[in-house]
Structures are given as C-alpha cells and as structure tokens.
Amino acid sequence: MARKAPGQVRYLDLLLRKSQVVRSTPTRDILSLKAQETKGRAWGRANGYEIRHIFRENLSAYKTGIKRPEFDAAVLALLDGESDCLWVYDSSRYSRKGAGDVLKILDSPGKRLYFDLDRLDTEVPADRSRIVGKAEEAREYSRILSEKVRDTKAEDRDAGKWLGTVPYGLKATKKRKLKGSKSWHIIERIHEEAAQGRSQRQITLGLTADGYTAPWGGPWRVSSVGKILRNPVYLGWQTISVKGTPQIYLNSKGKPIRVFAKGFEGISKATWDKHRRIAAGFERAEGFGARHDEYPQPEQHPVAGMTWCVGGGFDSKMGHRANSVSHSFRCSNIIAGIPCEAPAYVQRGGVLRVVLAEWKKRLAAKDPGDPTMLAVAERWVELSHPEESQAEAAARGQIKVAEEAVERLDRLNAGGAYPGRDGESTFLTHRRIAVEDVESARREWENIAQPLGDISVLTDPERCTKLWDTSGDTYRGQLLRLAIDKVFLRQADYSGQHITSERVVI
Incomplete structure (x- = not known):
C-alpha cells in the first residue's frame, strides 16, 4: 500500500464510463457509473490518494470518429501533472484505439494508470506488457463489433426495416415497417398545400391557426415543414442521413428499398414531384403569383439615359454619365466611388423643365429645310410609323x-x-x-x-403641348430624343443655385 510523504498530497482522477450500447457485449462485470465511483474512491483511500476530479462518460466508443472530451481531459490532466494517478475500472473501458493511448502514459515517468478489474498497474513492470496487450485486444474487439453492427444494419435496411427514430406522422410495426400514425393527415396536408403553390411559411401559419401542434408540442416552424417536404421517407423509401440530410438508401445492387408496410401508400409521386418543381422554380402553380414578364415595368424618367456629367468633359468617349438616382441625377463616378473634379448633382424636375423648354423652342423656331429638322422628321417617322x-x-x-x-x-x-x-x-x-x-x-x-414626313404635330405649339401632356414618361423620353441627343449637367456654383440653362447644357 502506498503511503503519503509528510506534507505531500497525491491527487487521483477517476475515469468512469458505461457504454450506451450493451447488446452483443460479452458477459463481464459492467458496473454502473455510481458503482464504479464507489470502487474508485475506496481504492484511492487505500492507496493514500485524494480525489481531484471525476470524469464521467456514457457513450459508445466503438463508433469511428467518436469524440471523448472527458477522456481527453483526464489523460491531459495526468500528463500535465495536475493529477498523479488515473483510475479506470476496466481496461476495455479506457480506449478502443489500441496501444497508442496507453504508451504515451507508459513513456511518461511518474505517471500512473491503474485498471481495477484487470488488477493492472503501470508502476508494476510485469504489468506493462499486459496493459499494451489489453489495449490491442480492446481495439480488435471494437473493430469486430463495429463490423457486426454495420453488417447487421445493412441487412436490416436491405430487408426494408426502419432502424432509427420513426419520422413524424409515421409509426413502426412489430416487423419495423412504417405506416401512417394518427398525425398522418398533417403530413398529407403539408405536401398537398405545397403542391398547390403555398409557401412553407403559409403552410406553417395555417397549421398553427388550425390548432395543430408540432412534433415537440409547440407551434409549427418553417424549418420543420421544410424538413417534412424534403424527406423521401414519406414516399416510402428507406433513407440514410448524409450530413444531417435524409437521402434515399440504395442496396448493393444500386436499387432503393421500400420501407412502408404492405397496404400503406404514403405521399404520391405526382404530388411530391409537383411541389419539388415549384420549390425549385421550374413550375408555377395555376393562379398563384405572376410571371416575371407580366410585372408592370415602371415608367422611366424622360431625360434618363441622356444625361452626362460635365466633370468628365463633353467628349462622350472620355466622359462619364449622370445617372438617375431617386429624385436627382448624380455623377456616375461618384456613385461608383471614383473621384470627379466637378460631380453633378441636379434635381430631376429642374432638368426636365429646362430640357422641355429647349426642346419646344428648337421645334418651333427651325426652318423645315434645316438639317436638324430633317433629322427630326426622320426620327418622327421611326417613332410614329415604325413599319412604314x-x-x-x-x-x-x-x-x-x-x-x-x-x-x-x-x-x-x-x-x-x-x-x-x-x-x-x-x-x-x-x-x-x-x-x-x-x-x-x-x-x-x-x-x-x-x-x-409631316411633323406639324411637333411644330404647332398647341398640338405639341397636348401630345406631351397625354403621353407617359417613356414616350416623352422618345419625343425628347427627336431633337436632343445628350444633356450635360454642371455642378452647382453654390448651395441652392437654381437650375437654368447655365447648368443644363444641351
């Protein structure tokens, strides 16, 4: 029996573990966590240790890639010197990864590891080889158990048996086949409404308004409805989880497996395909929403597309535009974060007022034989008589x-x-x-x-004004372009400067 040196405290950690899966486990003394703790405390008192921390695990270590934070913390505490000894009830409960997990302790002087059931102690030289052998035995046992479980699950899946938690709206028979439960009508309602074009939010609000509760007992959520609509188990197919998403399971021959009990049909393939096409945007439900090409297009401001910023010069190849933003025309370079020497910022109403006055003036004052009026006549023909x-x-x-x-x-x-x-x-x-x-x-x-070539409707002030007043903004823009190609906007010289022909160059 080890004894304490005067004034020295030796600390002991207990690693308690009980597997969640006990089926197919060989006959052995698998104690509960409480019973393991009692034995560990008794061993610590008998060997002069003071309990520092108790690490508890209740999981299955045979699974590949399983994370054991309690185990990692216990080993780290021993290697860092926070504890002097780590007590484990059974060597098979310690690790299933082989000799590597025990060798790092065996190779560290002064670090003690004790297995109670096996009576193995790293401080006893004769036990060291046995501890390594036990670790490898546990690893091989875990590998065989994992293969058995995997093969058994594959056989059950191929036989159409449901292995996991039964999805909402279904229940399992004695043969682990699925059929509709008392809440199956909710599943049918969700799929049918989705096939009619209703959104997941609308379906959720409808279920809650009608007093239906979600699988956990609270109000329905959009995410829960979405998971039901995307789960192929409601079509009757065996599924497996891939990164948290249910996917149709395929057997070794690449064929899907039916999991529904005989006589139970589930959601029809037509209903499923319809709401998945609607969700993907490939199909639109009848009478639901409007096509994108049916949306009314907003009227464009008459001067939009003709305006340029004087800060970029009067050369259209080297200059830059003034874009329509809200109720004003702004320098496009400034909008894009590019410097401009004299950025234009002019209210649209003032620009239109100046441009319209100049447009009427040009049409009324020009000689019909003037080259400008000939161009106006040609453009008027294109606008008013496109086919001719x-x-x-x-x-x-x-x-x-x-x-x-x-x-x-x-x-x-x-x-x-x-x-x-x-x-x-x-x-x-x-x-x-x-x-x-x-x-x-x-x-x-x-x-x-x-x-x-008759442009009298444009040269007559009264008729021209009537034509302008009865036209929409888009057509007004086409009228302005009969006589005007570009409008250059100047930066204001001072705050509040009026918009006149000095700032609007045509």
Missing part, C-alpha cells in the same frame, strides 16, 4: 445601291474598261439604264417618305 419607317429605310437603301452602280460604271470607264466606239456605246447604254434606276428608286422613296 422600315419601308422608307429600304427605299433609301435602294437609292444608295442604284447610285453606287452609276459610280462603279464611271470608274470602269475611266479605267479603260470600254475601249473603242463599241465600248463607248455600251458604256452609255449601261449608264443610262443605271441613272434610270436611280430616278425610279428616288420616286419610290418619295411616294413613301413624303406622306410620313
């Missing part, structure tokens, strides 16, 4: 083709392609025909273009 405008453009194209034919004949003649009297006669004939084609194309174009 295409015909007019095709007619103009024919004029260009005919004119190019005349020019090509002149180049050929200048290059000597028509020598002698016969050549000259041929050239004159070909050129006369080409010129006639030009005149014919021009007459055809005039027949199409002249009736369309």
